[in-house]
Amino acid sequence: MSWKGRDVINILDFSREDLDLLFQLANRYADEDYRGNDLENRMAALLFLEPSTRTMYSFMSAVYRLGGKPITLSKTEASSIAKGETFGDTIRMFDSYSDVIIVRDRREGAAKYAADIAESPVINGGDGAHNHPTQAMIDLFTITRYRGSVDGLKVGVLGDLKYGRAAASFILGLTIYDPDTIYLISPESLRLKKEVRDYLDRVGVKYFETEDLTDILPELDVLYVTRIQKERFPDPLEYERVRGSYKIDLSILSNAKDDLMVMHPLPRVDEISTDVDNSKYQYYFKQAHNGVYLRMALLKLIMGD
Numbered sequence: 396m397s398w399k400g401r402d403v404i405n406i407l408d409f410s411r412e413d414l415d416l417l418f419q420l421a422n423r424y425a426d427e428d429y430r431g432n433d434l435e436n437r438m439a440a441l442l443f444l445e446p447s448t449r450t451m452y453s454f455m456s457a458v459y460r461l462g463g464k465p466i467t468l469s470k471t472e473a474s475s476i477a478k479g480e481t482f483g484d485t486i487r488m489f490d491s492y493s494d495v496i497i498v499r500d501r502r503e504g505a506a507k508y509a510a511d512i513a514e515s516p517v518i519n520g521g522d523g524a525h526n527h528p529t530q531a532m533i534d535l536f537t538i539t540r541y542r543g544s545v546d547g548l549k550v551g552v553l554g555d556l557k558y559g560r561a562a563a564s565f566i567l568g569l570t571i572y573d574p575d576t577i578y579l580i581s582p583e584s585l586r587l588k589k590e591v592r593d594y595l596d597r598v599g600v601k602y603f604e605t606e607d608l609t610d611i612l613p614e615l616d617v618l619y620v621t622r623i624q625k626e627r628f629p630d631p632l633e634y635e636r637v638r639g640s641y642k643i644d645l646s647i648l649s650n651a652k653d654d655l656m657v658m659h660p661l662p663r664v665d666e667i668s669t670d671v672d673n674s675k676y677q678y679y680f681k682q683a684h685n686g687v688y689l690r691m692a693l694l695k696l697i698m699g700d
């Protein structure tokens with residue numbers, strides 16, 4: 396399917412062929428540290444109604460690098476949302492001011508709702524605990540860039556699999572490929588959501604749930620670490636029970652494969668010790684850096700000539 400004008404709501408809307416094309420362009424941009432005027436005279440609206448560093452600013456950087464212009468709204472108190480304007484009307488306005496809308500909102504389904512209203516393509520920058528498709532694209536791109544493919548790999552996903560949208564989208568994204576096994580490592584109360592597990596069952600991807608990393612760590616090719624999503628817990632006591640459940644440091648990693656990739660969508664709080672930062676296992680900063688090239692490629696395919 397052609398990329399042109401497409402909405403990006405859920406990673407599962409994309410095929411392996413779609414992602415191949417995207418990663419090919421992102422690889423080129425990364426190799427050349429590309430800048431150009433591909434999106435000259437194009438405007439991108441960034442509507443970020445939840446905190447963001449990487450998603451918002453890497454999208455902005457991507458727009459600038461391709462010669463486009465970003466329009467941003469991230470403080471609701473500085474816009475008419477503070478006067479009671481609805482999300483739908485805000486989307487209608489951004490639709491008339493720009494050629495693509497990138498939206499982050501705490502409500503599940505917000506991006507889909509925006510896409511139903513807007514004529515311009517809508518990119519989901521995260522909707523509550525639900526989806527984060529462009530993060531999944533970055534994650535899959537990062538593995539492909541350094542390992543050639545996701546096929547055949549043993550991938551561990553650790554942390555908050557219940558509220559983490561990056562984790563959920565990454566896990567769904569893995570099913571587009573043919574990984575050997577997905578290991579889901581979390582406290583019992585933060586198990587992967589049933590709907591995502593059901594999907595894994597349906598497509599027949601082999602997965603294994605555990606609370607303990609120790610036994611499986613030596614098996615892993617990729618360890619994808621996530622933050623416990625404090626802000627999404629309905630009960631602060633529930634958070635207190637699981638905070639600090641996992642901390643990856645160099646001594647733990649002494650049992651890992653030599654070429655293990657430790658990934659993280661970031662921000663990290665305390666789940667990866669800074670002693671991993673300068674080690675061979677560290678891929679999380681590369682992953683964040685790759686985000687700019689991936690998002691450039693995405694914008695180019697959706698909006699370019």
Ligand code: NCD
Binds near residue numbers: 527662
């Ligand atoms: C993630 C998010 O916002 O879902 N961050 C990101 O976009 N890289 C992960 C998180 O907040 O833990």
